[in-house]
Amino acid sequence: MELTAMKEQLTQLERELHAYGHAMGCLSFDAATVAPSGSSEARGLTLSFLSEKHYAALVNPQVRELLDGLWSRRDELDAATLRRTQLLREDLDELTRIPVEEYAAYARITNESSERWRAAKATGDYAVFEPLLAQVLDYSRRFAGYRDATRPAYDVMLDSYEKGMDSATLDALFSMLRSHLTPLLASHSPSEPPAFLSACCPVESQRALSAYLMQVLGLDGSRCALAETEHPFTQGFSKYDVRITTHYYENAFLSSMYSVIHEGGHALYEQGIADEYQYTALADGASMGMHESQSRFYENLVGRSAGFLRFLAPTLRKLFPEALDGVSDDALLRAANRVEPSLVRTEADEVTYPLHIMVRYDLEKQLVAGTLSTKDLPEAWNALYKEYLGVDVPNHTVGVLQDMHWSEGMFGYFPTYALGSAYASQFMHAMRRDLDVDALLARGELAPITQWLGSHVHRYGKLYPPAVLLERATGEAFQPRYYVEHLQAVLKGC
């Protein structure tokens, strides 16, 4: 076949995969936002049908022949087409290596396991969940073997969320965090949370703040909608249609404020991917960690910075006059950067957050290696929370059952949260060479910052693996020390 015709077929294939993904994404977004509670079974039928079609569109002999054909002529391909071919071949290989029956069984088991986890979390009864977790773990380990039997299972799992990542790199990151942070935290006595943090801020005013923040972030509002859900998230159907969500608590205005900035960071990444990559395999973030780096960049390095908070303070006072009456810029700054070890990851401050990840990293490494059994997991969890964060776990609901990830077989996912923060600090370090970041933040002028990230990170989509993108953007390989230094500075400042 002519190369031109093959490229045309590749584009058609990607359009097809995109269309199924878009439809499934829309059904899921609808489910999370406005669908009536009793509609899930009916939607499940449609989702499962579309997911089969999506699978069949990729996993078939014609596609195999097309991708192998393109690969055999890889010297003639431009960089983008080459990478698209490579990414799709990887997906195809992965799906092909897992026997279809096991894949289906796994889907059933993770579905059941997620339900059991929900029930267990509600009552705190870990025993209800444990047998399912054991099964999910078993499948995940086996699947890692199918993917690559030559490497340790946990490294294969890490690689599936963060291409190229391994436990050696993460060990280095976490040991550096441990050695620099734990002594500092041990001698840190948290201040009392100021009363204004829990003062009543009407939801309508918080909605106005969200709209203002989206504007300050420079999100294209005609291509990004804000919805309300229990747990905030971002979903990008394409750069032309991104959704972010938040949750409003009357007595915690910072919660939604930082959700909007965090999800806004994800959305800016989606909106920044090059036009010519849309609807192709490149139209996504480079990796989970890289996507998280953008949300955390905006949330923590922009949103909690002294400059930006001082810029934002007058608007906050205008929107929440009763809550913020007499609150100084400095008091706001301190409140937004308060550090206090706690039990629940999603409510943790920036500094103690990676310690929550460290607990999970240590435990899932052992679970996958088989040196820790799912039966002994809660005890190990509680011990590590005591050791790393100095807190006692009162029950499993706020302990080992707090996150859904493991119930869905997502072993190796947690580290991407910490990696995201670390990448963000490395980007900031590099950006400071080109821009007077503090001056821009103080003026609330985020456009040059987003343009820098746009031209160094966003526009490339999945063109490069995360490690390559990081090195191209910052001029050096992964350096956890910028992150550690940043956290030390936050801890000293509060």
Next chain:
Amino acid sequence: MELTAMKEQLTQLERELHAYGHAMGCLSFDAATVAPSGSSEARGLTLSFLSEKHYAALVNPQVRELLDGLWSRRDELDAATLRRTQLLREDLDELTRIPVEEYAAYARITNESSERWRAAKATGDYAVFEPLLAQVLDYSRRFAGYRDATRPAYDVMLDSYEKGMDSATLDALFSMLRSHLTPLLASHSPSEPPAFLSACCPVESQRALSAYLMQVLGLDGSRCALAETEHPFTQGFSKYDVRITTHYYENAFLSSMYSVIHEGGHALYEQGIADEYQYTALADGASMGMHESQSRFYENLVGRSAGFLRFLAPTLRKLFPEALDGVSDDALLRAANRVEPSLVRTEADEVTYPLHIMVRYDLEKQLVAGTLSTKDLPEAWNALYKEYLGVDVPNHTVGVLQDMHWSEGMFGYFPTYALGSAYASQFMHAMRRDLDVDALLARGELAPITQWLGSHVHRYGKLYPPAVLLERATGEAFQPRYYVEHLQAVLKGC
């Protein structure tokens, strides 16, 4: 093939068609409710892909063979399977008879025509729209010929929205309406609209009223969600997931109140279709007119009845204390049943509404017959509004350009609105034989009423053509006189 296997294939086919329909429906609902404004082109790509898949799932030789095979053994089929086969064969025939190129060209032209109509409506410039309307009309006429060359084109069009309907039946309906209503209206002097109709009713209180009405209507809230859109509509993905929408105007609380009751009637129909018909070709209303009969039954025969309004009045006064302070039940009743000829169909009262339909019926019949040209349409429109409603049309925006239907090629659709009202009155007449309807309305006890409609209409879905369903439910063929009598009574009462 075994009959059992063929039936299984039929079910699979319907599931597939349902799944594509569900996905496209979800994308459209999302577009109408929460999608960002700039996302339509990206969504268009996915919708067009899914629509091709939907088409290909039905229009192919295997399906033709299956449906013909089932049809050849129709004596062995149960009523539901027989009807499912028949409906799908009709769809297949219709799609097969129109050449694919013409179908695609038609889609492009109606798309352009809709856009032109929107632009023309905004400025009132009919000339911008006319050439496209002429093309759409031309295609519609040709397609009617493909469908059935032996009957007048307009009858074929009517039949596509209301199976079995023809212009002879409609001529009888409209001439009866004309002869009974126009003299009465000529001597009717409308009262001034009372001030409370446009008093401020906060949107939050109107939202509370919507929730209350959905409860009084007996809608299953776990399977029906309410959203807000510019124009109210109902969309049922299945009986397990129905969406209704409304629009709140601070100074017109009756507008949203009757939208919710009207769309609620559509939703009750969807929710009432038998479980065993779900995801099959039977899982829909019997026809456009029949669906409309249910919305209008609740809106007009329930919602504007003296009994129900008196039942509702205390709640309205509690929700809108400032607006309804000192307003008597009788004043509310008169306001909800005010009759005054006006320019715009969607804002018309119950009595003058069918005259708006009559104008469109007369005009589209002539357009399709070729006795009226699209160039002369505005003049003819204005003349008929003067003749039937006694009003002068000041500009085309509120005149011939007010509705989008013709721009989308929906010739023959308007009469279903009037038919719906007429069916509703015939159902009410029959229901009164079995139930003390007035006593139930006065107690706000709608369950027995909905149960009657459920067992006589809703549960059958598309099992029967509308005329058969009507006769089975009411014991007689279509009788427009119940509708005319009802409108006369309303007119006399106000």
